[in-house]
Amino acid sequence: DAGVIQSPRHEVTEMGQEVTLRCKPISGHNSLFWYRQTMMRGLELLIYFNNNVPIDDSGMPEDRFSAKMPNASFSTLKIQPSEPRDSAVYFCASRPGTTNEQFFGPGTRLTVL
């Protein structure tokens, strides 16, 4: 199994640009989570999906952030427009329906200049 796949691994963009982060969960997993990690705030849950349906988006910082899961094998996290304070490592994790264990991807390091 390839594990959770995230792309790109690194993204450098300028303030005001649109950024799209991508995630492919482990096949057969039915929950998907998006996290953001910074030195100041630690690991924050942004949103999670069960069976492609958003369950809890209370962690999404503001309207500039949006997430979609059009099918069981793909999810995106979009920031439009991006700001320097969005610079962070963004993790995607997936979870099978039989356990509460989450499997994390390698993360996308986002730098907004």
Added chain:
Amino acid sequence: AQSVTQPDIHITVSEGASLELRCNYSYGATPYLFWYVQSPGQGLQLLLKYFSGDTLVQGIKGFEAEFKRSQSSFNLRKPSVHWSDAAEYFCAVAPNRDDKIIFGKGTRLHILP
């Protein structure tokens, strides 16, 4: 609301010494408990988990954790650390199998040669 406290932000131990990382949680019933490890530049990896049964749980890489209901604690231990154990360690809790996981702020472990 559930919460997880890791009182030590940084811990430094000598290679070969024993290790204990502290974790306390706030939740009325017995939750699902986890320890994850994050090596530099990597995603989080599950070390061990506790759902029920034997309160001493064995994990990967020689780690173990003990659930103590009376103290609301789930401390992580290792009898002899190796330089490769230098990483950040996260304690986490979830109220049930289908709910989101709440992560602590993490403890960064430094190993002295």
